[in-house]
């Protein structure tokens with residue numbers, strides 16, 4: 001195309017524009033309604049922002065490639081994991097959770113670790129975090145959890161009472177709280193953190209056998225965290241620090257990479273494991289289920305347009321390919337609804353037709369129309385029909401699995417086992433790490449009401465006496481009272497600290 005023609009400025013419908021500096025006015029400056037170009041320009045500008053993600057609003061991403069290094073066909077028939085040497089295009093988006101789109105990316109928060117693989121069989125999304133566990137184990141608590149961690153509805157300020165009130169009334173959060181308030185809660189940047197699928201998925205093989213699986217992504221850059229002081233200073237100087245670090249390293253050709261590993265559990269092992277393996281507040285012990293290497297992904301291409309390729313990216317844990325399925329992990333069950341639902345609201349009905357969300361493999365179904373539809377020229381829009389052949393893939397469904405029990409709002413009681421992993425985690429920290437953890441907790445918890453401080457401190461004490469004692473001392477709490485509260489059950493403790 002002739003360059004001068006290519007750069008001739010036009011209206012969005014293609015008509016040429018005589019100039020772009022002056023509105024069409026009367027001599028005294030009144031603008032005419034017939035300046036539809038001005039109207040189009042302002043109206044488009046007015047709609048440039050789309051709703052930000054309800055969580056994980058602040059994020060960055062890059063494109064890359066996954067290469068399979070180990071054959072997983074013993075466990076799954078997913079082609080991406082069965083043909084050694086196979087390369088699959090992918091996209092990663094890293095994010096903070098609670099802050100808005102313009103918040104600082106050095107804030108204390110888990111980091112989102114969302115991966116999109118454009119496989120031969122459609123899109124596989126693994127939408128994880130940089131922590132192997134989560135705060136809650138039932139999706140019904142998710143909106144409350146997020147409300148408590150985001151801004152106060154009255155004054156739009158951070159509400160420490162709400163944050164710690166919810167956490168202290170949700171003892172199963174303690175494992176994740178212990179990670180979050182260590183320096184792992186303020187990673188140096190996205191390149192220097194591991195990723196975890198956290199939820200439990202199912203893999204099934206060509207023989208119809210199925211296995212439960214957890215995903216791990218180990219950073220080849222190593223782990224690097226900020227201390228609280230560093231995070232605060234760096235975030236003040238540049239709230240986009242982690243995004244810039246990712247972008248510039250890729251721009252320089254210093255491509256970050258992660259090794260993918262999995263833990264595999266058989267259905268038989270799941271029945272007798274020492275705790276509920278589908279509980280997202282706990283990790284499966286690596287001595288029980290060692291990490292098995294699968295492959296490696298490398299991020300090697302920055303987006304050409306952030307809005308198109310990152311802001312509009314839509315990840316969903318329900319996007320799975322044949323060979324992979326969900327499990328009875330309740331959080332995953334809830335998440336499988338939530339993501340596409342919010343994306344229909346955030347991006348529109350046809351969000352899967354935005355280029356970054358489109359599979360590289362063929363798409364064929366009879367879903368038509370809706371906002372921003374780009375219908376095919378297929379004259380048939382219903383099934384069954386006798387006009388054209390339609391094929392189905394029998395292995396796209398998981399093998400039948402037994403289902404047991406009764407339908408009920410099954411209560412998961414807080415048990416002593418819930419305090420084992422946070423206690424182990426605390427004891428595994430060295431002296432300096434423990435010191436940072438205690439001071440990071442106190443810097444935040446001191447802003448909550450005393451009764452909430454007591455309730456939360458009792459949980460630390462229950463996990464490990466030294467852990468609870470040090471937080472209590474730091475907040476000048478009465479240790480005997482903390483110890484008393486730690487022995488109560490949840491309802492008693494909640495009542496005593498009402």
Ligand code: HEM
Pocket residue numbers: 052053054055056059093094095111112113114127128129134138139140142196197198199280313314315331332334335338339342343346
């Ligand atoms: C029941 C619990 C959960 C619900 C209901 C939920 C819901 C959501 C929603 C609505 C979004 C916004 C999606 C969008 O606008 O595109 C989101 C984003 C995200 N969630 Fe969750 N979430 C849950 C738990 C989790 C857990 C356990 C993890 C990690 C292990 C996680 C990781 C992420 C990530 C990484 C994103 C950002 C994806 C991106 O980069 O676009 N979420 N979540």
